[in-house]
Amino acid sequence: MAGPKLAEHFDSLERQNFAARLGMWVFLGSELLIFAGLFALYVIYRMMYGEEFRIAEQHNDPLYGTINTAILITSSFTVAWAIHTIRAKGSRGVAVLCLVITILCGFGFGIVKSLEYAHHFHEGIYPGNYYAFYVDHNGVNMFTAGAKTFFTLYYFMTGLHVLHVIIGLVVLVWMTVTTMRGRWTHEHYVGLELGGLYWHLVDLIWIFLWPMLYLTRN
Amino acid sequence: MADQHQGHDHGHHSGTPQVVVFLILLVLTGLSYYVSLPEMGLQGVVGMIVALTIATTKASLVVWFFMHLNEMKSFLIRAVLPMALLFLAIMILIMLSDTMARTTVPIHGEPVQAAVVPGAHSASPGEGAAHGAEH
Numbered sequence: 072m073a074g075p076k077l078a079e080h081f082d083s084l085e086r087q088n089f090a091a092r093l094g095m096w097v098f099l100g101s102e103l104l105i106f107a108g109l110f111a112l113y114v115i116y117r118m119m120y121g122e123e124f125r126i127a128e129q130h131n132d133p134l135y136g137t138i139n140t141a142i143l144i145t146s147s148f149t150v151a152w153a154i155h156t157i158r159a160k161g162s163r164g165v166a167v168l169c170l171v172i173t174i175l176c177g178f179g180f181g182i183v184k185s186l187e188y189a190h191h192f193h194e195g196i197y198p199g200n201y202y203a204f205y206v207d208h209n210g211v212n213m214f215t216a217g218a219k220t221f222f223t224l225y226y227f228m229t230g231l232h233v234l235h236v237i238i239g240l241v242v243l244v245w246m247t248v249t250t251m252r253g254r255w256t257h258e259h260y261v262g263l264e265l266g267g268l269y270w271h272l273v274d275l276i277w278i279f280l281w282p283m284l285y286l287t288r289n
Numbered sequence: 290m291a292d293q294h295q296g297h298d299h300g301h302h303s304g305t306p307q308v309v310v311f312l313i314l315l316v317l318t319g320l321s322y323y324v325s326l327p328e329m330g331l332q333g334v335v336g337m338i339v340a341l342t343i344a345t346t347k348a349s350l351v352v353w354f355f356m357h358l359n360e361m362k363s364f365l366i367r368a369v370l371p372m373a374l375l376f377l378a379i380m381i382l383i384m385l386s387d388t389m390a391r392t393t394v395p396i397h398g399e400p401v402q403a404a405v406v407p408g409a410h411s412a413s414p415g416e417g418a419a420h421g422a423e424h
Binding site: 278285 | 321
């Protein structure tokens with residue numbers, strides 16, 4: 072296998088790796104700021120429509136959210152373990168297995184999310200002006216401005232997050248293929264590390280979406 | 290910036306912290322779900338603070354151990370996430386300083402059409418055209 076390539080504008084491989092890491096972290100910071108607007112909207116609207124948000128949130132089944140949280144945390148661990156295995160000169164097969172499990176977790180997350188969306192659509196819960204949930208929830212009217220705003224934000228936040236899951240899956244496939252081909256060694260694994268960072272970001276965002284959309288309902 | 294030593298110890302890289310952190314994350318997830326149950330009586334703001342505190346703890350563990358920020362000795366790399374969070378805080382605070390200071394707030398419990406789109410019932414095509422001409 073050919074070793075890692077040193078681009079001519081870098082003095083050393085160490086410098087090149089530092090630039091790659093810094094670039095990735097800045098990218099992750101800007102990814103966070105994509106979601107920042109939605110987090111801010113959530114805070115503002117929650118203060119405006121506290122009670123209606125709370126009731127709308129009660130309608131979200133925490134079972135879906137909790138299963139998905141467990142799935143993503145597991146996948147975050149498996150991708151971290153894959154990179155650890157490469158760094159500790161462990162078996163390449165173990166690393167590939169970990170990455171495959173991560174991919175399966177990603178698909179599992181998508182399947183649970185689809186089931187949840189289907190459930191919501193079935194009830195007439197659509198984003199924005201398509202919101203048509205006329206049924207009362209435990210005797211409380213759900214056709215309110217607050218509930219509509221909550222579910223619109225819910226779709227936007229989870230939708231944007233699922234988009235990141237899909238991109239992360241593409242990255243994970245690339246990581247799996249390159250690992251199988253033996254591209255990474257215990258000294259040179261930066262590409263693998265950066266791909267892993269992206270998947271951790273997907274997990275990080277969900278760690279906050281979960282309490283915001285499922286747990287703070289009392 | 291001259292010596293950005295990453296501080297990677299290639300020889301003795303232990304995986305124990307990763308496993309421990311994984312288990313802690315699962316426990317915290319279970320805990321967060323458990324205390325959110327209505328029977329636990331954590332209501333309103335208290336419930337939110339508890340939920341977000343646990344979430345922040347989990348996120349910190351992921352960033353520090355899974356994402357290996359503990360090995361990134363570079364100040365530049367370590368400063369990125371706090372800066373992003375600072376910008377998030379500034380954005381939320383400035384937006385709140387507007388919305389909290391408004392004298393007219395949407396009326397709670399009003400039907401969607403009336404509360405969310407003020408002026409939707411009065412907006413006729415003619416009026417829209419007049420507005421367009423003004424600006």
